[in-house]
Amino acid sequence: xxxxxxxxxxxxxxxxxxxxxxxxTITTSDDRVFKIPAEMQPAxxxxxxxxxxxxTKIKNTLKRRHQTRxxxxxxxxxxxxxxxxxxxxxxxxxxxxxEIPPTNPTAGISEESLSKVLEKLSATKKNCEYPNLKKIxxxxxxxxxxxxxxxxxxxxxxxxSECDRFDICKDEEKIEVLRLFLEKSCLDWYSSMLIKLxxxxxxxxxxxxxxxxxxxxxxxxxxxxxxxRYKTGSLLDYAxxxxxxLLEIRKSIDTGTLIDLIAEGLPHYIADRIDREKVVxxxxxxxxxxxxxxxxxxxxIDRKNVSASYSKxxxxxxxxxxxxxxxxxxxxxxYHTEATCWFKNQKSEKEIKHVNNNELEWELNDxxxxxx
Numbered sequence: 001x002x003x004x005x006x007x008x009x010x011x012x013x014x015x016x017x018x019x020x021x022x023x024x025t026i027t028t029s030d031d032r033v034f035k036i037p038a039e040m041q042p043a044x045x046x047x048x049x050x051x052x053x054x055x056t057k058i059k060n061t062l063k064r065r066h067q068t069r070x071x072x073x074x075x076x077x078x079x080x081x082x083x084x085x086x087x088x089x090x091x092x093x094x095x096x097x098x099e100i101p102p103t104n105p106t107a108g109i110s111e112e113s114l115s116k117v118l119e120k121l122s123a124t125k126k127n128c129e130y131p132n133l134k135k136i137x138x139x140x141x142x143x144x145x146x147x148x149x150x151x152x153x154x155x156x157x158x159x160x161s162e163c164d165r166f167d168i169c170k171d172e173e174k175i176e177v178l179r180l181f182l183e184k185s186c187l188d189w190y191s192s193m194l195i196k197l198x199x200x201x202x203x204x205x206x207x208x209x210x211x212x213x214x215x216x217x218x219x220x221x222x223x224x225x226x227x228x229r230y231k232t233g234s235l236l237d238y239a240x241x242x243x244x245x246l247l248e249i250r251k252s253i254d255t256g257t258l259i260d261l262i263a264e265g266l267p268h269y270i271a272d273r274i275d276r277e278k279v280v281x282x283x284x285x286x287x288x289x290x291x292x293x294x295x296x297x298x299x300x301i302d303r304k305n306v307s308a309s310y311s312k313x314x315x316x317x318x319x320x321x322x323x324x325x326x327x328x329x330x331x332x333x334x335y336h337t338e339a340t341c342w343f344k345n346q347k348s349e350k351e352i353k354h355v356n357n358n359e360l361e362w363e364l365n366d367x368x369x370x371x372x
Contacts, residue, residue, distance in 0.1 A: 002075045003029055004083065006049070008058050009041075009068045019065050021058075023049070026083060026090060026097065027070070034090040034097035045093075048078050133173060136166050137180045144183045145214075151221075151248045152214035156207060171203035178206065189213060222249050229265040235289045235296055238265065243282060259285050270295060 005027035013020045022041035026034045043050050054073050061069060073079070083092060090097045140162045145155055159181065163174055176199065179190050189210075197205060225245035230238040242262050246253055259279055263271050266289075274288045325341045326334045338344060 002080075003072045004075050004079075005070055005072050007068065007070045008043070008062060010062045010065050012065060020044075021062065024068075025100070028090070031102075032090075033100040033102075035100050036092060036097060037095070040092055040095065046082075048082055049073070133168070133177050134180065136168065137177050139166065140181070142181060144181050145186055146182075146184045147186065147214065151216065151251075153211050154248060154251055156211055160207075171201070172199050174203045175199055175201070175206055178210075186214075221245075225249050226261060227265075230267060230270075235266065235270065235293055236286060239282075239286060239289055255281055258282060267296070 006023055007025040007027070009022045009024050010019050011022050012018070021043040023036055023043055023046055024041055025036060028034075043055070049055060052073060054071055058069060058071060061067075075083070083090060085091050090099075140159075142155075142158055142162055145152070159178070160174075163169070163177065168174055168177060179187070182190055193206060193209060225242070225248070228242050228245055239262050242265055243258065246258055246261055259282060262282070262285060263274065263276075270289075270292050273292055274285070279285045279288060321335070322333045323336055323338055323341050325338055325344045326332060329343050331343060
């Protein structure tokens with residue numbers, strides 16, 4: 001029994017308000033497609049077809065406008081008499097249906113154009129196989145690593161998670177991307193590893209060597225993070241930096257301990273204004289800190305005013321004055337105190353010597369020669 005494929009379409013009626021079921025094309029078993037004219041497309045004109053069980057299923061399937069389905073239907077003697085003549089030609093109501101020529105995707109395209117299309121497809125495939133790692137690395141949410149980073153293990157964990165996020169799974173690709181996130185002396189380490197292991201080595205060996213080289217096994221970073229305190233500037237900037245330092249040394253630190261350590265580094269007159277019972281997370285702590293920024297800002301302004309006033313007084317009263325003794329002695333303009341002036345000391349010695357000589361002369365004149 002021969003089969004025909006009918007294409008059903010839900011489209012608008014002539015009034016544009018209601019939907020009707022239409023049959024647009026008929027396809028034979030040898031893939032020849034015949035078009036049904038628009039005036040013959042309404043399913044109501046195909047009485048023998050709409051009485052089949054297949055049409056009932058189609059009607060239940062297509063509910064919205066522009067939906068379409070193509071289904072095969074067995075051609076009974078009644079259907080064959082409607083859609084085919086004795087010679088096998090496709091028809092409907094004594095109207096021969098127009099055959100739609102098969103579409104050839106390369107028809108009308110020159111060999112040169114087709115060659116360019118194939119080259120582009122080949123280049124696209126090549127790019128998919130060898131992605132631009134530098135462009136992908138620019139999207140990483142990760143700081144570059146230097147010897148100053150306090151937690152190499154934690155940094156490596158974030159690096160691997162970013163690689164997974166951008167589907168960088170091959171060992172060689174991870175090793176290449178790692179170089180883009182190293183700086184300063186860490187690049188020397190990378191060059192040494194490249195000589196010893198090469199790019200074709202296992203990523204696990206690179207990771208193990210990296211963590212073993214840069215893992216911080218001392219207590220310096222912990223001491224610095226815990227003892228880090230507010231000095232000047234923004235309170236919020238201090239709090240955010242201390243949180244980062246604490247999380248770098250221990251990512252699993254609980255929220256309560258984190259809040260206590262941040263608050264401990266605040267000035268006491270600031271921390272005492274924050275209700276500890278109401279702060280249950282760092283976001284609330286930061287909100288309270290922002291409300292108190294004006295206190296340190298005012299203190300900074302007062303300190304600046306005092307410093308400026310002191311500088312002005314120092315400039316006014318602290319200027320060195322030329323020595324008057326040197327000016328009287330015509331010794332030039334010299335800046336030192338009169339008490340330390342060398343010429344003053346010399347003058348005093350001359351005056352003392354002159355006075356002493358005069359007294360001695362007067363005493364000799366008054367003495368009785370008999371007593372000599």
